[in-house]
């Protein structure tokens with residue numbers, strides 16, 4: 059007889075203050091059994107309860123009328139001496155006593171009050187449980203091999219054979235842990251050998267993991283947090299129950315079957331059903347051959363573009379459903395600015411209620427992941443079998459100003475990336491609106507060690523504009539499949555935007571994965587191997603040695619620097635005169651330097667407006683404005699024929715830069731090569747920051763609007779001092795309200811401003827930072843009067859958790875993480891003491907900006923401070939700013955600064 063499907067909610071996650079009622083309710087909501095976790099604080103590092111509590115709750119739940127019947131108390135004994143408690147638990151009302159194999163060779167004493175020199179064994183214990191009138195289960199922890207069970211399962215004596223095997227899919231001890239798919243091969247093996255066996259899985263089970271467990275062959279499903287944490291536990295229970303019947307079919311199959319169990323597709327379509335959901339003729343051999351040939355010869359890496367993929371009527375319905383039922387939330391990090399469908403971040407995570415509103419979307423998903431279409435994609439790409447179960451897709455919307463910067467899409471088991479565009483079918487997308495998928499070429503570079511690494515070049519060479527019902531896809535290749543989504547450009551006016559249908563670039567982006575456990579083509583360890591390989595490729599594939607610019611620290615003679623640190627003030631007239639040529643006089647008075655130093659010491663950062671002397675600043679401004687007036691070549695190669703170089707690789711950063719020594723005379727060269735490296739400025743800097751500088755490394759940077767950015771990176775080694783002088787001559791960068799120091803926190807006021815607590819942050823109203831409110835997309839696109847143009851520099855707390863979506867969602871620039879923020883500005887210096895964990899980035903500069911973002915950036919290695927100001931965590935750099943920090947509001951404009 060094939061084992062029946064059983065759902066056993068684990069009451070570990072129930073309300074213990076109300077346990078009897080919770081148990082009664084759960085059975086009434088459709089549960090078959092109750093899974094009762096008994097923990098003794100020895101076998102597992104947690105305590106729950108003993109026989110008295112089990113006895114109390116027993117009175118709230120009717121006893122089962124048959125073996126395995128409704129109301130079975132499935133006691134999961136995570137205790138060190140299981141034999142001692144058999145009788146007590148029987149008395150309390152336990153029906154199935156499931157001990158751990160790892161605890162089975164323990165005392166043979168028959169009660170907790172007694173001791174015994176003898177040891178029991180799995181076989182003996184099972185017999186003993188049976189003799190005491192209960193069903194017997196045997197459980198194994200993740201570290202235990204399944205092979206240890208053959209001895210009991212193959213015992214010639216029925217009394218010594220267990221009625222159930224429990225395969226733990228988490229480390230026992232706590233509810234709410236992550237499901238370990240790595241344990242499923244044990245289930246598969248058990249099912250293969252024992253088609254009739256009750257196989258229970260426990261730990262991390264819920265709607266998102268049930269399929270894998272059921273596919274592997276489990277029929278008893280324990281779920282704690284997924285049931286008791288659900289708004290509607292009955293719904294979850296029924297969902298869990300939906301999975302096992304399929305397994306039942308597998309269990310009915312001949313026991314000696316050698317092939318792995320067949321995959322359980324969500325809504326498996328026949329070949330004809332699947333084909334009917336695509337455009338007519340798509341599956342013709344000639345058409346397939348054409349796409350296959352095109353794919354093979356495409357550059358810079360293999361990709362495919364298929365127009366009119368889906369049946370037009372179906373896709374129109376999908377679009378309407380999404381518009382009516384899906385809400386979008388603006389999300390923004392260093393690498394993207396998009397609107398994400400909140401709960402649809404992954405369709406797999408949706409509950410039944412939400413799914414019911416999206417029938418066409420589900421029909422589309424089932425078609426895309428049908429065997430028929432997967433075979434089609436496999437044929438074109440030649441990348442082998444693809445999973446029909448891991449249906450990884452999300453809906454993203456790009457409105458004007460949105461983009462996704464360069465990355466290679468490599469994560470876990472992803473095999474093919476795809477984008478299916480759902481732009482307005484009746485207002486065709488125009489390439490000049492942006493939003494294209496752009497592919498970057500890579501070059502092989504030989505490193506110092508002779509190793510060859512692929513690195514992407516800064517300019518994309520293939521541009522694929524969106525189009526209604528067009529599918530673009532490519533095989534995910536570590537270190538190779540670099541691509542971005544071009545900014546969707548702002549329209550010149552509201553009227554034009556309306557005419558363009560809002561320029562809403564809606565698309566489904568998703569991935570095909572390698573086959574999962576239980577599916578045809580699944581290879582044990584393949585997923586882990588792919589993950590290891592991609593991690594390695596990402597580390598090795600882009601070693602810093604090929605990055606540009608390379609750090610060029612100029613060391614300061616040790617004797618010279620420590621001597622300077624003792625000096626306070628500029629005794630020498632000539633030194634003062636030199637500094638006065640470049641610095642605003644305000645910043646040269648001992649009083650001001652003292653105040654700057656105090657502020658810096660307290661906050662590890664400071665912003666100094668009007669830093670450069672007005673006369674020098676005016677000269678500089680004239681130069682920068684003139685440069686900006688000149689047309690720049692589009693491609694990096696031509697640009698690099700001049701003085702400016704292009705920072706790369708683009709999955710780390712892209713901007714133009716100058717490093718000393720610059721050939722052409724200019725005030726910028728003077729700043730970079732005369733003033734900033736001077737001994738006099740170093741003395742000033744050391745006084746203003748109370749540090750001792752060991753080296754400096756200076757770079758002038760120009761971030762072209764519509765092109766450039768840096769992504770968040772940390773740095774290695776000790777805390778260092780970072781200087782930045784904003785040299786952006788245009789306005790509209792969100793810096794204008796900065797002098798508003800009334801402490802109010804009216805965030806909607808400007809694109810970027812300082813928060814009331816003094817902590818710098820970006821505007822929550824439209825920057826989103828992952829906290830925006832979900833809105834239907836039509837509402838969201840209402841054009842704002844103020845356009846955010848980016849270009850701000852952000853320091854944020856590093857995140858140790860490697861987010862699953864890290865390749866795209868590099869860093870979640872949540873407000874809470876932001877430690878320091880500076881909008882692009884003119885003549886403003888920022889100084890930040892930064893530790894190695896602090897991430898820093900310059901936000902992509904929108905094409906809507908009035909001009910480019912210019913600055914000079916300096917990195918100073920400093921001597922370790924003897925009496926470093928430390929916070930309570932003992933750290934002394936940006937990276938540990940707390941909420942009490944106060945932003946230095948700068949100095950009020952001075953009379954003698956005849957500012958331009």
Ligand SMILES: O=C(CO)[C@@H](O)[C@H](O)COP(=O)(O)O
Nearest residue numbers: 230231233234261262282283
């Ligand atoms: O035995 C255990 C934990 O040791 C389980 O029964 C958990 O209680 C299951 O909880 P979820 O992982 O389903 O939340």
Ligand SMILES: [Fe+2]
Nearest residue numbers: 068095134260
């Ligand atoms: Fe359990």
